[in-house]
Amino acid sequence: MRRKPRKKPQKLKENRMSYRLISLCIMFLFLTVACGERTTPSSISPKGKAPSVQQAKTKPAEVAEKEPEKKGEPEYSYDPVGKKDPFKPFLQMASVRGSSRNIPLTPLEKYEISQLKLVAIISSPEGNIALIEDSAGKGYFLKKGTGIGKNEGKVTKILKDKVIIEETYQDVFGQTKINEISILLHRLEEGGES
Numbered sequence: 527m528r529r530k531p532r533k534k535p536q537k538l539k540e541n542r543m544s545y546r547l548i549s550l551c552i553m554f555l556f557l558t559v560a561c562g563e564r565t566t567p568s569s570i571s572p573k574g575k576a577p578s579v580q581q582a583k584t585k586p587a588e589v590a591e592k593e594p595e596k597k598g599e600p601e602y603s604y605d606p607v608g609k610k611d612p613f614k615p616f617l618q619m620a621s622v623r624g625s626s627r628n629i630p631l632t633p634l635e636k637y638e639i640s641q642l643k644l645v646a647i648i649s650s651p652e653g654n655i656a657l658i659e660d661s662a663g664k665g666y667f668l669k670k671g672t673g674i675g676k677n678e679g680k681v682t683k684i685l686k687d688k689v690i691i692e693e694t695y696q697d698v699f700g701q702t703k704i705n706e707i708s709i710l711l712h713r714l715e716e717g718g719e720s
Contacts, residue, residue, distance in 0.1 A: 647687070653670055690708050
């Protein structure tokens with residue numbers, strides 16, 4: 527014998543639907559009530575309790591008088607004395623020249639030393655004089671102590687076949703270093719330029 531499948535009574539289905547509908551209504555009411563009662567953080571007391579009605583009616587002057595009575599954690603204040611500036615870069619790329627120099631740059635101080643060519647050296651009783659040429663072919667005379675190059679170079683010696691220049695710069699550790707650069711004389715050979 528075969529058993530017929532049991533049909534769920536219609537009433538049972540209706541009961542389940544009504545339970546679900548009632549549950550949804552209760553959840554909706556709970557959410558609207560919970561969302562509607564928002565409190566601002568300033569109205570919550572430090573212990574987490576809601577303020578009483580009498581506390582809510584107090585005037586600001588009374589609140590100001592009561593605040594010094596509170597003994598909680600002291601406010602933190604930052605004292606930068608003796609500490610490094612966190613916004614100052616670790617490495618400073620600055621020349622020795624700095625901002626103390628108010629004199630405008632000469633044309634020779636605008637060129638890199640590698641862009642200049644030693645053309646001639648003139649011997650005189652006061653000291654040797656060198657003739658330098660830039661990449662455009664413009665010539666300049668150099669004496670001992672003349673400023674040259676972008677890195678505050680100074681002509682220290684003018685010899686028969688070369689000019690010696692000393693540049694001062696700061697390394698990454700902030701120490702002042704001296705770099706000695708020699709520019710050799712380009713001699714003309716017979717039959718053409720060198």
